[in-house]
Amino acid sequence: MSHPLQRAASLALAYPWTTTPLIISAPMRVMAGPALAVAVSSAGGLGFLGPNTKTDNMASDLEEASALLSTLRSTPNIALPPSTTSTTLPIGIGFQLWSDSLLTALKLIKQHKPTATWLFAPANGQKDLDVWTRAIRETQPETKIWIQIGTVSEAESLIAASSEKPDVIVIQGSEAGGHGRASDGMGLMALLPEIVDIVSPSGIPVVAAGGIADGRGASAALCLGASGVVLGTRFLASTEARINPGYQAEVVRARDGATSTTRTLLYNHLRGTYGWPQEYSPRGVVNRSWTEFCAGRPFDELKSEHDRALGEGEKGWGVEGRLATYAGAAVGLVRGVKGAGEIVEEVREEVGRLLGSSV
Ligand SMILES: Cc1cc2nc3c(=O)[nH]c(=O)nc-3n(C[C@H](O)[C@H](O)[C@H](O)COP(=O)(O)O)c2cc1C
Known part of the structure; x- marks a missing residue:
């Protein structure tokens, strides 16, 4: 069995500006706006824009993110690749399938070329995931497909012979903030390795989401078989989150x-x-x-x-x-507000201290 950081390194390679282990900010509806996504990607992670109140409203978020990224690209010492070597926008974008419009999503993906799309909560299970995956690939083949699931049976459907395979599977434990499985959810400690065993033969990398707030949780998830880690709640307490100060203070309290x-x-x-x-x-x-x-x-x-x-x-x-x-x-592990880039670096450094070198 390979060292957890060795496995994680191959996922980070697919996103050339990122550093191992890949730290990802979740596409939290409205609250994960352009400033947060760009700050996370600029720190060598992968930031996702969240869905907005309407799919149409994501257009202005993507425009703002593109503008922020072009400013940063001309700034020295930022990890992001120059536009000449990257054909996609180095952030991702999330959609809630049950409520977002596929046609509008395709228009936005074609125009802005996000490096990844994150699909969640289909109304008709695998059938909807297949339709969205196929349509996004036909529209913009370079945009990677990430799908968030929370049960073993969803993982089995995703890797079934007849399904459109995602590029990355996000395993969401029941610890997660926001929407997740209502009655058949399970904590990551049991859920993640069981799904890793099922998915491994397919070669599709999995990343872990739910209850990860620092380098300890991130290291544990990497040891359980994840190739990257997603933080949501922790980034609610970042200076870049699009959140009411009263909400943010409650997350810290x-x-x-x-x-x-x-x-x-x-x-x-x-x-x-x-x-x-x-x-x-x-x-x-x-x-x-x-x-x-x-x-x-x-x-x-x-x-x-x-x-x-x-x-x-x-x-x-x-x-x-x-x-x-x-x-x-x-x-309870979120005890203060920090810059999103600082959070990414802190988590990455703590993982380095706990797991050491991959070689
Ligand atoms: C405020 C909030 C909003 C969220 N909105 C979405 C969403 O729109 N789409 C989605 O796929 N996941 C959403 N999530 C779930 C995240 O993708 C992720 O699974 C979760 O944040 C990970 O757990 P953590 O919050 O304990 O880090 C949301 C999470 C939070 C906290």
Whole structure:
């Protein structure tokens, strides 16, 4: 069996500006905007833009990211490749398949050539993943296809003979913040190696997501068979995240994810978000909306309180707040706000200290 960093090195090679191990920022809806994605890629990681409120709205995010990248490319000492050696944009872009428009996505991918697309949450399982994968490859063959899954059976469908194979499989453990498997989710410690064993013969690299907030979690995931690691919640507490300061302060304050976070559709419904495929539900930090819901307060009253809190700015978040605070089970390991580039470097250095050299 090869050293974890040796395995990880081959994935990083596919994204020539990156450093081993590949540190990836998750495509968090709205909150992972151009500044975050570009900062992560500039630090030798791979930053993903999150989906936006509408697929059309991702056009301005891609334009802003392209502009930021061209400014950086002309700055000395930045790892990004000069445009002459890279035909794709060195960031990725995420789509939620159940709600995003494939036609609009294809238009954006053709125009901006992101290095990777991250597909998640299809309404019709593997069938939708095949349609999107095929269409993206036909439109822009250089854009790599990443697919995020959370169960062994999804992994089996992905590598079945009849499926369109992704370039990378993201294994999302139930620790993850935001949406993940509702009732059949499992922690990465058990889920990741079981899927690695299934996927390995196909040669498709897997990366790990869920509960990874520092170099310790990253090293563990690499030892379990991942070739790269995804951090979401940790980047919510970055200076580049597109997040309300009240939300960000709550991510920094919250600890003990076992008691301070839960998976529930309550916050989706308070926000008026319906239609997610039934396999998914989001993890977030609990507050008064949740405690009063558990105590039996009627939904209509909770909704009125929630909507009032929307007008209260930063005070809408926190223990006494009522607004959705999607974040993962490792929220207790996020103890301050830092630059995204600094986070990438810190995690990478800690992995280096823990796992040593690959040779
Ligand atoms: C606020 C938030 C929003 C998210 N939005 C998306 C999304 O739109 N699409 C997606 O594929 N994953 C989304 N995720 C999940 C991430 O892709 C990833 O699985 C997760 O952040 C990893 O776990 P962690 O938060 O513990 O690091 C989101 C996560 C968070 C915290």
